[in-house]
Amino acid sequence: MTNAFLRLTGISKSFAGVQALRDVDLTIERGRVHCLVGENGSGKSTLIKIIAGVYQRDTGEYVIDGKNLARLQPIDAIREGVQVIYQDFSLFPNLTVAENIALNEEVAEGRRWVNWQQVRNVAADALAQIEVNIPLDVTVGEVSVANKQLIAVAKAMRQNARLIIMDEPTTALTEREIRALFSVLRKLQERDGVAFLFVSHKLDEVLSISEKIIVIRNGKTVSEGERDEYDRARLVYDMTGHSITEKSYDFEPDLSQPPLLKVENLNAEPMLNDINFELRAGEIVGVTGLLGSGRTELALALYGMQPIKSGRITIDQKPVDLRSNRDAIAHGIGYVPEDRLSEGLFLEQSIAKNVVVRTIESLRGSLGLTDPAKISGQVSQWVDALRIKTADPALPVNTLSGGNQQRVVLAKWLASNPKVMILNGPTVGVDVGSKEELHNLMKKLAGEGMGLLVISDDIPELLGTCNRILLMRNGTIVEEINTKETNENKISSKLIED
Amino acid sequence: MKRLLRRNETLVAITLVVLCLVIGLNNPTFFTVGTVFTLLRGSIVTGIFAMGVLIVIISGGIDVSFTAIGVFALYSTVKLMLAYAPDASIWVAFSIAGLIGLGLGLINAFFIAKFKLPTLIVTLGTLSMFHGFLLFAIGNQIIRDVPPALTEFARATVIEIPQARGTANLHPAVFLLVAVAILMWILLRYTMLGRGIYALGGAPEAAERAGFNVTRIQYFIYGFVGLLSGVAGMTFGGLARQANPQDIVGMELNVIAAVVLGGAYLTGGRGTVIGTLLGVILVVIANNSLILIGVPTVWQRVVIGLIILIGTGIPAIQERRAGKITSGLAEA
Ligand SMILES: Nc1ncnc2c1ncn2[C@@H]1O[C@H](COP(=O)(O)OP(=O)(O)OP(=O)(O)O)[C@@H](O)[C@H]1O
Ligand SMILES: [Mg+2]
Numbered sequence: 091m092t093n094a095f096l097r098l099t100g101i102s103k104s105f106a107g108v109q110a111l112r113d114v115d116l117t118i119e120r121g122r123v124h125c126l127v128g129e130n131g132s133g134k135s136t137l138i139k140i141i142a143g144v145y146q147r148d149t150g151e152y153v154i155d156g157k158n159l160a161r162l163q164p165i166d167a168i169r170e171g172v173q174v175i176y177q178d179f180s181l182f183p184n185l186t187v188a189e190n191i192a193l194n195e196e197v198a199e200g201r202r203w204v205n206w207q208q209v210r211n212v213a214a215d216a217l218a219q220i221e222v223n224i225p226l227d228v229t230v231g232e233v234s235v236a237n238k239q240l241i242a243v244a245k246a247m248r249q250n251a252r253l254i255i256m257d258e259p260t261t262a263l264t265e266r267e268i269r270a271l272f273s274v275l276r277k278l279q280e281r282d283g284v285a286f287l288f289v290s291h292k293l294d295e296v297l298s299i300s301e302k303i304i305v306i307r308n309g310k311t312v313s314e315g316e317r318d319e320y321d322r323a324r325l326v327y328d329m330t331g332h333s334i335t336e337k338s339y340d341f342e343p344d345l346s347q348p349p350l351l352k353v354e355n356l357n358a359e360p361m362l363n364d365i366n367f368e369l370r371a372g373e374i375v376g377v378t379g380l381l382g383s384g385r386t387e388l389a390l391a392l393y394g395m396q397p398i399k400s401g402r403i404t405i406d407q408k409p410v411d412l413r414s415n416r417d418a419i420a421h422g423i424g425y426v427p428e429d430r431l432s433e434g435l436f437l438e439q440s441i442a443k444n445v446v447v448r449t450i451e452s453l454r455g456s457l458g459l460t461d462p463a464k465i466s467g468q469v470s471q472w473v474d475a476l477r478i479k480t481a482d483p484a485l486p487v488n489t490l491s492g493g494n495q496q497r498v499v500l501a502k503w504l505a506s507n508p509k510v511m512i513l514n515g516p517t518v519g520v521d522v523g524s525k526e527e528l529h530n531l532m533k534k535l536a537g538e539g540m541g542l543l544v545i546s547d548d549i550p551e552l553l554g555t556c557n558r559i560l561l562m563r564n565g566t567i568v569e570e571i572n573t574k575e576t577n578e579n580k581i582s583s584k585l586i587e588d
Numbered sequence: 589m590k591r592l593l594r595r596n597e598t599l600v601a602i603t604l605v606v607l608c609l610v611i612g613l614n615n616p617t618f619f620t621v622g623t624v625f626t627l628l629r630g631s632i633v634t635g636i637f638a639m640g641v642l643i644v645i646i647s648g649g650i651d652v653s654f655t656a657i658g659v660f661a662l663y664s665t666v667k668l669m670l671a672y673a674p675d676a677s678i679w680v681a682f683s684i685a686g687l688i689g690l691g692l693g694l695i696n697a698f699f700i701a702k703f704k705l706p707t708l709i710v711t712l713g714t715l716s717m718f719h720g721f722l723l724f725a726i727g728n729q730i731i732r733d734v735p736p737a738l739t740e741f742a743r744a745t746v747i748e749i750p751q752a753r754g755t756a757n758l759h760p761a762v763f764l765l766v767a768v769a770i771l772m773w774i775l776l777r778y779t780m781l782g783r784g785i786y787a788l789g790g791a792p793e794a795a796e797r798a799g800f801n802v803t804r805i806q807y808f809i810y811g812f813v814g815l816l817s818g819v820a821g822m823t824f825g826g827l828a829r830q831a832n833p834q835d836i837v838g839m840e841l842n843v844i845a846a847v848v849l850g851g852a853y854l855t856g857g858r859g860t861v862i863g864t865l866l867g868v869i870l871v872v873i874a875n876n877s878l879i880l881i882g883v884p885t886v887w888q889r890v891v892i893g894l895i896i897l898i899g900t901g902i903p904a905i906q907e908r909r910a911g912k913i914t915s916g917l918a919e920a
Contacts (some may be wrong), residue, residue, distance in 0.1 A: 184857030
């Protein structure tokens with residue numbers, strides 16, 4: 091393999107007792123698209139940080155462009171052409187698009203004065219180079235996530251990137267944006283010979299974009315090979331060590347019982363219009379629709395976070411007035427938001443505290459003091475149920491991998507045992523194995539009498555877990571689909587028709 | 589047009605015009621050169637302080653110790669001059685006060701940059717430390733017999749316009765504020781240092797990754813604020829023709845309010861010189877002229893509070909309407 095740009099052998103890394111990587115091998119070839127897959131907590135993000143020089147490896151060899159580098163700082167990696175686009179993109183929301191693109195160069199050149207004309211020229215050049223069009227004078231805080239990503243790519247290309255690494259770049263993007271992103275990246279690959287390394291949990295995406303696949307499990311390379319050697323089943327097997335088959339959710343609602351939640355003629359800000367549906371105890375109902383169809387707004391309205399203009403919401407046959415999320419919680423409605431990482435965790439606090447933060451009241455002992463035995467009982471119950479991968483629940487949440495942090499948010503809400511649970515994108519960023527476990531957990535909770543409303547654009551997920559799927563468009567429910575009478579293709583084509 | 593309307597400066601400007609109209613229509617003496625000159629004179633000290641506070645707020649920090657620095661610099665300078673150089677010129681006075689302010693500002697910078705302490709905590713601490721040290725170790729008596737340079741400064745005037753009763757005088761220190769404002773505008777808009785301050789306020793980690801020397805930027809910010817505060821303190825004493833160790837401290841909220849009204853975000857990353865100047869004028873008018881339309885002095889604070897709530901609340905609500913219903917979800 092003379093075409094190797096970067097070759098890692100026998101890399102290991104541990105954090106205070108946790109062995110995150112042990113003996114990892116990885117080869118990045120020039121101008122090819124690589125995907126790195128593995129379960130939550132298997133060490134993908136850690137590996138990327140080692141490649142970028144952000145973490146120092148404990149052992150192993152790092153050969154880049156034929157040079158064997160002993161110690162590596164972030165600046166060395168950048169000089170060798172390694173550019174990592176982190177999930178926060180390292181952009182400044184308060185500065186314009188143009189300035190964001192040009193800033194690194196201005197600093198690197200040691201400038202003292204700003205030449206605004208030049209800033210614009212650099213930015214226009216950079217965007218032209220990746221052939222995208224983004225207005226230069228708006229602040230980055232106002233542009234979409236997809237455009238932020240493209241801005242980060244444009245910045246990376248200005249710094250002569252030869253390898254661009256993206257950790258879960260597609261989790262926050264819509265279908266169309268994902269296609270646009272990859273068409274830009276493919277151009278860079280063909281024209282400039284840039285190599286890519288992606289991390290993704292969406293296996294279909296992995297199979298459709300990659301040329302080479304690297305699978306790691308528990309910090310070890312399990313397999314590394316050409317795309318053609320893999321199919322979905324092999325990926326799942328390599329990642330988890332066993333194969334997975336999902337059963338659909340068979341639940342026959344008891345029609346003699348009144349519905350748990352009933353929504354009639356609901357109109358709400360900013361765009362919800364005449365929403366009608368019911369949710370019975372034990373049911374899992376899916377909600378899908380393109381971005382902007384109003385699905386998140388519906389969840390927010392039911393959670394008291396969007397002003398309701400008219401209509402009736404009844405829970406257990408009692409009309410309720412949802413003016414704030416406090417009202418919603420008081421009536422037994424729980425909501426796990428889409429953007430879990432920025433919405434729900436105290437990152438510096440322990441995993442245990444984060445899990446019980448909503449239920450601490452109910453865990454008080456006889457004297458009104460919190461009862462440590464009860465707390466640790468509940469914590470370990472949820473850590474087990476959700477398979478949160480940690481050495482000790484007393485560790486702060488920010489020592490967990492991305493996917494495991496998300497499980498803590500889920501645990502926190504599930505622990506409060508609501509009557510109606512609204513889950514927005516429950517498995518975004520969660521690996522296949524755990525996805526199945528989460529789905530089973532959802533079914534178990536429903537079996538115990540909870541009503542679940544699941545918002546997702548992962549159609550197989552909805553088909554595998556829900557009884558019914560509500561299809562939304564332009565702020566209203568356009569169709570209610572029985573999952574037994576449909577399939578993925580039918581729903582997908584319904585989604586895009588107008 | 590929509591963009592223009594959404595800008596904070598526009599909003600402040602409109603509020604300002606409305607306020608002036610309300611006052612002026614009720615009391616025509618408001619629309620006289622005399623009033624304008626008086627208000628300008630009243631804006632100088634608040635304005636210079638506000639320029640310093642502006643860069644701190646843009647960088648994502650907050651400084652409440654600047655008033656203590658101002659009065660400390662003023663009082664010590666006057667004492668030093670009386671003891672060693674009673675006949676020195678006003679320029680010497682300003683230079684000494686500026687240097688004292690710079691020194692005190694660097695103490696803030698040291699704690700903030702070196703120990704990464706929250707800026708509010710540090711400056712709350714130094715606020716009472718500086719003021720306490722001044723009263724205890726330097727002096728607690730009002731000095732009315734100031735050096736002649738200050739007395740002259742107080743009387744100085746660049747424009748004299750005869751009025752029905754007496755003359756309207758414009759004090760030259762107005763140009764000091766103008767000069768400071770222009771300097772700040774250039775600093776913030778055209779130097780990499782200024783852009784670094786915005787970057788730091790927008791995303792501190794990214795600023796570090798981009799290669800900015802964050803420590804050096806922080807030393808600059810707090811040192812510079814100290815220097816400006818020293819100058820502002822001296823101006824205050826010059827205009828008042830006395831050095832009172834109990835003056836100035838207590839103005840913090842007015843100054844910070846002016847900056848925030850002018851469109852700076854307390855969360856950092858945003859703020860402009862023009863907006864701040866408008867905010868200063870608004871606060872000064874509210875402080876000095878509400879009495880003209882019969883708002884009793886005791887109610888002025890309430891009105892100022894209202895203006896701040898409305899002025900900063902409207903943009904916040906607009907932003908939330910625009911779809912950022914994020915905050916508050918974590919904490920139910
Ligand atoms: N700073 C840290 N301190 C302690 N442990 C850490 C730290 N960073 C990572 N770990 C541990 O190292 C392991 C690998 O984490 P990593 O973030 O690399 O996983 P990942 O493969 O990116 O997972 P995900 O798909 O969930 O993002 C995990 O067990 C995690 O808890
Ligand atoms: Mg990760």
